[in-house]
Amino acid sequence: MISDPVPTEVQPFRVCFVCAGNICRSPMAEVVFQTMVRKAGLSRYVETLSAGTGDWHVGEQADSRTLTALARSGYDGSRHRARQFNPDWFDSLDLVVALDSGHDRILRAWAPTETDRGKVTLLLSFDDEQSSLADVPDPYYSDDEMFDRVLGMIERASRQLFRQLEPAIRQGAIR
Template structure:
């Protein structure tokens, strides 16, 4: 989950990706983001988690189609276990990324302060190529092809998000 800060060390940047049940979209986002963080050699400076607004899948693996789509594109989602977002996490998080407007609204109602509400953003808001869209569609009731398309959308937005965050993360790592 989200660790308590150690005042003697550089504080990692903490991000949480949130969808409905934490078995399709948010695990994809978490795993792609973690992959980029590892590739950049910044794992020590970033903590990433994903969660759902609902509790109906807590403890379960990601959907088999999520795992398959991730595997097809070189990611490993087999170890993921679903969690429900806990509003107490807000104080430890730097960024909370909602996968659609429904999650955004729920998170904003759960956020205890205006500062916490300011930490919430929609994933597609980071992707200039998809600026006309706001929601990453939920592939749960769709076919395998939709899981691939959703993963592609998520990858594009995650790359843009990481491009925006990387300089600040690197700067924080040098302190």
């Protein structure tokens, strides 16, 4: 009698979304992407986190306007706590998604190897309709309408990112 092979431990695909303070844009991206992963039944295979390039808000919740915009669109960001990106994380991350060109430059400068620099990309680069913009605008000094607009941009680009990653994740999940 031939027995089934022993299942190996699944190594999740790790994505980190990065903005300046980790209280507006990157928490939105983290929550949106986590929701897509969960709804697709892939939570076991994808780990999503977010961080900021700065340390101004470490330990704080997302900005109240971020939480409100997320809630208006059916998301829950209440468990988020801001943290600063640590370059030591590159080793364990598969993809580092910057929310604007400034973060992209900082992350590439922090990356210890060329391979790690290759993990860094702009979120809007995944969405053909928004890629020419390059940057998701920072809504911090703006109003609720801007937070909603930024969330919409993040949702569209995150859907495209997920569409690109999902087949590879599913293929890896089936092995």
